[in-house]
Amino acid sequence: MSELPAHVDIRDVSLRDGLQIEAPIPLAAKLDILAAVAATGVREMEATAFVSPSKVPALADAAELAAELHQFPGIDFSALVASPNGVRRAVAAGLRSIEYVVSAADGHSRANVGRSAAESAALIPEIVALAHDSDVAVEVIVATAWDCPFDGPTPPQRVVDIVAAAVDAGADRLAIADTIGTATPRRVSDLVALVRPRAGGLPLGAHFHNTRGAGLASAYAAVQAGVTRLDASIGGLGGCPFAPGASGNIATEDLVYLLRDCGVGVDVDLDAAIAAARVAQDAVGHGLPSALLRAGDRMPG
């Protein structure tokens, strides 16, 4: 078996990817979730997105939320952007880290941002320069890295090319995202093996949804293949709220359980993560798909 790393960084994406398709909840409820997630010990959180408020009403309070983040020192907060204007808004709101998302597939890219994949990739240098001018770190996330809901399987070379463009432009971090929850371990291993040599030594993260039950298996395969950063959401927030139990992001607490039991260190405390999932469940008003939220930790020993 492959060697596992001693430590994996978990970024909690509850407040952005987790809430993005929920009905909007009050800022105070978001801060309750944030405080509960902060109490887990997590070091990185995706706080919001600076995108179109009409397209993503659940995140229309991005600037107001950003103004509260100073209450949680010691956490590296990031925000997702999809354009240079998004960078400007994130910088103005005081964010120190942004994520620029580039879809590797044209179908998803056009549906999401009205540009082709190549057009989005061509913006990477401008995005990086804008952010770096304000000492803001940039992660480039390759969306639909395995499959596109419109175009089908994504040719791996498209992912490699975007990663190479990000490295060339001076991006600080990279990630590959299973946007629609279709990835499985072997394709994850294969893509990570292709991407890593082109990552220029930058930290490589991965982002999985548990839509087809393979999210944790894919995350584990990614870690085996050399990924050291994983996104997850408390409770598995991020599924369709109108389909009870439908999975969103991989659940932070389920990921922590698995990694801890495999001897991989994480910054997130399991009991605190389960407690945070309860807070999130109350905030959104419906059940969340997390397994640990129901089953709890195994007996110690």
Add this chain to the structure above:
Amino acid sequence: MSELPAHVDIRDVSLRDGLQIEAPIPLAAKLDILAAVAATGVREMEATAFVSPSKVPALADAAELAAELHQFPGIDFSALVASPNGVRRAVAAGLRSIEYVVSAADGHSRANVGRSAAESAALIPEIVALAHDSDVAVEVIVATAWDCPFDGPTPPQRVVDIVAAAVDAGADRLAIADTIGTATPRRVSDLVALVRPRAGGLPLGAHFHNTRGAGLASAYAAVQAGVTRLDASIGGLGGCPFAPGASGNIATEDLVYLLRDCGVGVDVDLDAAIAAARVAQDAVGHGLPSALLRAGDRMPG
């Protein structure tokens, strides 16, 4: 990465492990599930258990069900037993394959069958001889192979010793079972690596529950480590029916999706498995935790 096998045998355990803790359903409803599962192309099914009807009322119709199995030629039906008397009942009912379960942990063994682990293991030669006298094949399943709900982590040597005893007694097949759904990939890889050299070349199966979300990740780790037979249930039947969404066995359709996408051949058709999960959901009258049942297959391509 490890090489994956070209084919993995899936045994559907819906009718036994899947229904065992449900409220009893009529024999006709079981036959509806059976027919739907048979239509998936699966070659092996665990049909029932010959155990105490008062302890497992959901399977009290074992002999009646067995009398119907001739309707489904081409499927190797097995039944679980926990004693020599169970073997006699299974043989009398016409079963051609039995599984004898031995808990590796004393706490679970005493709670389950009122014997120590060693006492249960000591019965293996008698069980095998009884079955072989009637030309019935015997699989020895090591339960609580990773953790016991009473004793905590199971010392791996206990599992190895039971496997060695089964091989010495002439058992036909072996399996290791994550009875309470706590296993994770690294411990699965580690245990399979320890057990395989003692398996005497017999087929080695594994049995996982998705209780803590790691069931598919563990199954994949098992396959990477050399396991070629996996148990699963349609829809993920087998969770606690009073905790909606609580996971039971790994879902057959989720496992098929993952293995197929990893290039591993299976006998089970994915669409037919999803259709069977719907039949099972109707039969038990509550939602099942399967991911594919909600999300469906990804687009072809």
